[in-house]
Amino acid sequence: MNDKHVYFFGKDNAEGHKDMKDLLGGKGANLAEMAGIGLPVPPGFTVSTDVCNLFVESGNNIPSGVENEIHFNMKKLENLTGQNFGSEENPLLVSVRSGAKFSMPGMMDTVLNLGLNDKTIKELAAKGSGKRFALDCYRRLIQMFSDVVLEISKKKFEDILKTIKAGNNIVNDFDLSEKNLEELISEYKALVKSESGHGFPQDVQEQLLLAISAVFKSWNNPRAITYRRLNLIPDDLGTAVNVQQMVFGNFGERSATGVGFTRNPASGIKELYGEFLINAQGEDVVAGVRTPMPLNVLEEKMPEAYKELAEITTELEKHYRDIQDFEFTIQEETLFMLQTRSGKRTGQAAVKIAVDLVEEGLTSKEEALMLVEPEALNQLLHPVFDVEDKAKLDVLARGLAASPGAAAGQVVFTADEAVAWSKDGKKVILVREETSPDDIHGMSASQGILTATGGITSHAAVVGRQMGTPCVVGCSEIRLNEEKKMFTAGNVEIKEGEWISIDGTSGDVHGGQIATQPSEIIQVIEGKIKPQESMIYQDFNKLLQWADQIKRLKVRSNTDTPEDANMALAFGAEGVGLARTEHMFFERERLPFIKEMILAETEEERRSALSHLLPFQKEDFYGLFKAMEGYPVTIRTLDPPLHEFLPRKEDLMVELAVLKSSHSDQKEKIQELEKLLERVKTLSEFNPMLGHRGCRLGVSYPEIIEMQATAIFEAVCELAKEGVKVYPEIMIPLVGIKQELTNQKKIILCVAEKVMNKHKVKIDYLIGTMIEIPRAAITADEIAEEADFFSFGTNDLTQTVYGLSRDDGAGFLAHYLAHGIWKDNPFETVDIEGVGELMKMAVQKGRATKPHLKVGICGVHGGDPRSIYFCHEIGLDYVSCSAYQVPIARLAAAQITLREKKASEQPD
Ligand code: PEP
Ligand code: MG
16 A cells, blocks of 8 residues: 555646546546646645545544644645635635545535634635625535534524525525624534534634545445445545635635536537536535526626636646536636546537547547447437436336337337237337237337336347337336236326336336437438438447447347348448347248147158248348348357247137137137147246257257258358358357257258259358357367357356346346345346356367357347457457447447557556
8 A cells, every 4th residue: 555645736736647546536636637737726635545445444534644644735735825724814724525536426525615713714804805705604614514524414504594594585695794694603503512512613623634534434425335336336446535725716706616518518519518606616506506607608707717717628628638527716807727527428429529539639539439438329329318308207117228218109018009009100118028029010010118027138128129129128116917908106007008208228117208309320320311411420430430440359230130130230230140030930921830830740740831931031041141241140040949939828728718618619729729738738848948949949850950051051042143242150059068069060061061052052151159058168179179150148148157047137136236246237247257257268168179269249248348348358259239239339349459459558
């Protein structure tokens, strides 16, 4: 641990700088930086974040060595300012503010005007703005100090203030007279005495140490802890404390305080954007007591100070090479900078600012790429709610945010109704307990999908993402009653046809209709707006092209249809990483043949059913390969358990009972249903996710794989003859032992040869496997003997490594996150220590056998930036995600390449 704990900053002279955020917190590091480059910053010092940890470890005590450093720096501050702390002559007043490495707005505490007491106030009153100003500072100090340090309820002070204002017919605080303020201070002091048993502390050194301690303590207040959980900020970072000479925005009509941004944080437009208040202190701007004025009014009121502010903030932007969010105070028309930091911005603004900064010559393309959070791109692709409209409606329930975007529609409870209603021009939200593949038609007709159960890799979630349809899953707060066509959320009942609005980015479900705004970029991609007419599209495209020039990972898309493939290509996909063939089986005209295949009692009967399916599958693959001309397309053989293609056992039993009791002559139908029910019973499994699925189906029914392989090779041979470039990759799911792959490969090789001979064409193709069972990862060296490539199925791998059903985890996910057992949902972000370790092992072992083995990922994690960083680090060749996540993945892949480059350039 560092011996030095306190860092001084004064004009042109600072012991810290902007890259010391770990130690000085964001505010402290930037105050030091601004002071160091000669900007007008009131001098002061920062007590480091190390001390916060020491403070907590020692049971909330400031170590004595640190106390000495604080006193030493206080002396230095006195010398520099020519003022004395606690002196009756020319007293020094200071502010004490928190400041962690990452901004945690409003979560921790601040005390202003420290150093005032019954004596120093007299001196303050004797000069400058006079007695009223001094009294105003003192009452603010007592109120803030009592709240923050003495933990006396703020409300009690507010009540006294209200009573005095009401008794004197005063509306605004600044209209309080000297007499009113004197009365207020005396009542405040009485309150402090009665609540704490002591008078308001008059010893300024005691005030200082108590205030510093209170700020350190506030690191662990409940709201700060919750904020850290939500924003993934580690608990051990600690906050720094900044002690700084006070400057006064409440010094009279020629003084002011304000906040602003160097560019508009919502749109990204270059303009000084912010607000200020005349004759006020910082907290008045955020407290919302008075309505602040926009910064352009400052130009009229104090032109000199405004000009200086514009110059300084422009310089700050140049210096930091990013949009700045700043705080300032003007004391008697002299400007002081109190804070600067990177400004939080919307996704749209982030893209525009990054591109503009490059075009203005302020930053390099590499730096610009680091200025945009990959996930912020979601905001540019999906519809969003109107903010004001949203604020009017309460949240009814909350589920898992499974597919981003906002949607409003009338509630329907079945896929067929979704289709019928949307044909009538209605907007619908499909609400289901969970969806299954035969809901697809209804899902694609809906504006949004809401399910009561299921996790982030449930059917609804996967399909929602693939379609780009907003989706909330695992919303356990809602209770469905499909018979009555309604659901309840708490006391609220929502019936079929009523409006709800769902936010697939936050997981919120609202009753009623919230207006949505469509994404301009999607409108360009769909040809509704010309690219040259959309600035945001052009900026978006530019940024992603820069990303492509840098990234090492390829980005593919999980795509099953030519339409999705075209969308994926428009988003910049470089291939298909996973085509789930089962999704193609669910179209109405195909289902009878699927059923026939499953009900078949002999291989011959099964082959006959499969022969009907073959032309459909061939057509699917033909369309997909054609759309993806020139790019690799990975087709996975059938994966889900067969019973998923059949009706539910309970539904069949009800149907049968009804038929039998109807007394009509339905013998044939009854027999057919009885046979179906028997088959459903035979196929039913206790644990279908761990049962007869994946390659196990192909081992039992090789003719299914034969049909799929025939469809693939027929399609690619035909395309090759038409001159279309195809790169087929056939992938076997759920392999756990090399022999399974050998078995399946044999079937495919045989079909490939036969079909290519028939067409007299030769096509290069790969046969690989998913790595989604721990045993496959552990024996990856053996499996690689048979595999041309690996693709991590991290949905199943997470499920099997954790021994936790991917659909049932949603029920207790919230508890695990709240207890801090999980920092993240492992079905969303790769669990690096567990699942990740197996992935690393599989890559190493696989490449020990085949050094150039191609390795990718096609689980949900392939679209998650943090998982993408990890995939880059362990040497994967590509990630595959839904079409809408492709831009996110391109940017994330570029960022990790840049980070790696930066780290390698730094000396050890
Ligand atoms: C996986 O398991 O990660 C995967 C991509 O396959 P599926 O989600 O279809 O099981
Ligand atoms: Mg899988």
